[in-house]
Amino acid sequence: MGMNLTQKIIKSHLVEGEMIAGEQIGIKIDQTLTQDSTGTMAYLQLEAMEIGQVKTLRSVAYIDHNMLQQSFENADDHKYIQTVADKHGIYFSKPGNGICHQVHLERFGIPGQTLLGSDSHTPTGGGIGMLAMGAGGLDVAVAMGGGTYYMNMPKVLKVELTGALKPFVTAKDVILEVLRVLSVKGGVGKVIEYCGEGVKTLSVPERATITNMGAELGATTSIFPTDETTLSFLKAQDREKDFTLLTADADATYDEEITVDLSSLEPLTALPHSPDNVKKVKDVKGVKVDQVMIGSCTNSSYLDMMKVARILKGKTVPPHVSLVIAPGSKQVLNMIARNGALADMIDAGARILESGCGPCIGMGQAPASDAVSLRTINRNFKGRCGTTSAGVYIVSPETAAVSALEGFLTDPRTYADKVDLSVQMPEKFEINDNMIVSPSKTPDEVEVIKGPNIKPFPVNVATPEKIEGIALIKVEDNITTDHIMPSNAKLLPFRSNIPHLSDYCLTPCDPEFPARAKANGGGFIVGGENYGQGSSREHAALVPLYLGVKAVLAKSFARIHKANLINSGILPLVFANPADYDTISADDKIVIENAVEQVKSGKVTVLVNGKEINMIIELTDKEQEVLLAGGKINSIKMKG
Numbered sequence: 001m002g003m004n005l006t007q008k009i010i011k012s013h014l015v016e017g018e019m020i021a022g023e024q025i026g027i028k029i030d031q032t033l034t035q036d037s038t039g040t041m042a043y044l045q046l047e048a049m050e051i052g053q054v055k056t057l058r059s060v061a062y063i064d065h066n067m068l069q070q071s072f073e074n075a076d077d078h079k080y081i082q083t084v085a086d087k088h089g090i091y092f093s094k095p096g097n098g099i100c101h102q103v104h105l106e107r108f109g110i111p112g113q114t115l116l117g118s119d120s121h122t123p124t125g126g127g128i129g130m131l132a133m134g135a136g137g138l139d140v141a142v143a144m145g146g147g148t149y150y151m152n153m154p155k156v157l158k159v160e161l162t163g164a165l166k167p168f169v170t171a172k173d174v175i176l177e178v179l180r181v182l183s184v185k186g187g188v189g190k191v192i193e194y195c196g197e198g199v200k201t202l203s204v205p206e207r208a209t210i211t212n213m214g215a216e217l218g219a220t221t222s223i224f225p226t227d228e229t230t231l232s233f234l235k236a237q238d239r240e241k242d243f244t245l246l247t248a249d250a251d252a253t254y255d256e257e258i259t260v261d262l263s264s265l266e267p268l269t270a271l272p273h274s275p276d277n278v279k280k281v282k283d284v285k286g287v288k289v290d291q292v293m294i295g296s297c298t299n300s301s302y303l304d305m306m307k308v309a310r311i312l313k314g315k316t317v318p319p320h321v322s323l324v325i326a327p328g329s330k331q332v333l334n335m336i337a338r339n340g341a342l343a344d345m346i347d348a349g350a351r352i353l354e355s356g357c358g359p360c361i362g363m364g365q366a367p368a369s370d371a372v373s374l375r376t377i378n379r380n381f382k383g384r385c386g387t388t389s390a391g392v393y394i395v396s397p398e399t400a401a402v403s404a405l406e407g408f409l410t411d412p413r414t415y416a417d418k419v420d421l422s423v424q425m426p427e428k429f430e431i432n433d434n435m436i437v438s439p440s441k442t443p444d445e446v447e448v449i450k451g452p453n454i455k456p457f458p459v460n461v462a463t464p465e466k467i468e469g470i471a472l473i474k475v476e477d478n479i480t481t482d483h484i485m486p487s488n489a490k491l492l493p494f495r496s497n498i499p500h501l502s503d504y505c506l507t508p509c510d511p512e513f514p515a516r517a518k519a520n521g522g523g524f525i526v527g528g529e530n531y532g533q534g535s536s537r538e539h540a541a542l543v544p545l546y547l548g549v550k551a552v553l554a555k556s557f558a559r560i561h562k563a564n565l566i567n568s569g570i571l572p573l574v575f576a577n578p579a580d581y582d583t584i585s586a587d588d589k590i591v592i593e594n595a596v597e598q599v600k601s602g603k604v605t606v607l608v609n610g611k612e613i614n615m616i617i618e619l620t621d622k623e624q625e626v627l628l629a630g631g632k633i634n635s636i637k638m639k640g
């Protein structure tokens, strides 16, 4: 029987297990990437596991998230990452070189290889046919040491693309349409595999926009086949030798299928505060816009920037609009600087930011109170931009640029007669890798520098026989890791300082949570569907661990967060009967007797104020071992 592309890549990397959807498999990881906000923790764990030289084909440490360097904490983290990378055989991408996903696609990604990144948008690499997945830093550290990556064999959802996009309708609108259809939890446990006639009409950056935002579906990853377009892209990056032709077999089968007719799509937007709250721009047009932000790993490619520059050329943004643009990489910035497109942006009144995540993760450019901000980013969770009362709309670069000029949310097709957007892919990108530092050839001589901001990370104890405490908080569906462990300009400098971060845990839901958790010596969290969606940050598990959280009782979990909880020794329990969620309240007393045996059986009876509630704990054999040991570090130590 024929295989789809996902199955082919998994098969060629399979180390353990059978390729049956839902079953545990172990795969070999070829490449890893980290970024600074998850990287410090990943490398502290790499050191704790006494991993010497990395065993991957390529590992890269990027600095792109926190580049404000407003005080020593930030610089400490950067210095630590640079020196630890140097010592362990990891390439180091200096701050300013660009956003990890954009740079990795340009310079390192290889079709058919596996990539594990400590960032949820690692699936960007699926745009050139990589099996690229996000994971917690600890799993990435293990992969760097040559360890197998364990996961559940995903289902494969085929998205058949037909037709071709109309002018001013974009790849962003394609993924927003998929989000509209499938929702933010529609991809959980699945790889989204694109195919069909429409594929060849999309450039590599367009494909990468689509796979990048597959993270918002909760998918394991998303992937495109490779073709002439992929080859030309790699050639233009001087990396022709990295090309392999990859397609699904003609008789491949899939677990689910949907079709998206590119020709029928219209410009779309995700309204505040969820990426699946999707509407047609023409149906919500006219909203007055205060801020427009163009950039992020979703939409900051050379093609995106050139189109934006063409729209802005010779025009001016109105007084009430602040337009900020962050080109995705040094390569992109350099090319638009040389060809004059950057000047067109500056002329129009845009503020140009350095190549990095910036406003996407609340590192500056927080909108004013109650402001409307149009952004080409991938997540518009409440407060993520730095201003809780602001409303962030996710849009394409074309919609962003046109709306910035008009001052109101505007259907970009109104500019179709005025601007020619037929920008060609360059035959050669400008290549200058002088901001990528190769690792030391004499690693023994490298001193790893840890400044005072770098604190040890918490480690759990083995699962005890009896677990008890109170329900510290009860939260609703779709709680994000931005709720559990907020990230913004004030907190990002403390990603290697768990004690400091613990004072902010779950504060967007309840400002008293940290104090209550401390006063009670820990306890339980009660959540709804898709608990922990969004980022890969394992801080959303490490900080609750530090606060003594023993288990999370939820209707369902997001994939990466569930893995991070297990790696931290915190029980991810799912209501056998979702209606039981309604019977628990904050402050209820919770007891789990005979915890070890119950976890092993996969069924856990929880006593809530003495009343029995049935929970399920779905774990692979490996996960069970890790959880019962009190987390991954303990389980590795136990094996010696």
Ligand code: MIC
Pocket (backbone or CB within 6 Å): 037, 038, 065, 118, 119, 120, 121, 134, 361, 487, 534, 535, 536, 537
């Ligand atoms: C994000 O987009 O939420 C982040 C910031 O890139 C995170 C990583 C982090 O929290 O450091 C992600 O996507 O995993």
Ligand code: SF4
Pocket (backbone or CB within 6 Å): 065, 099, 119, 121, 296, 297, 298, 356, 357, 360, 361, 377, 378
């Ligand atoms: Fe950076 Fe935003 Fe992309 Fe996360 S989503 S990697 S913060 S640009």
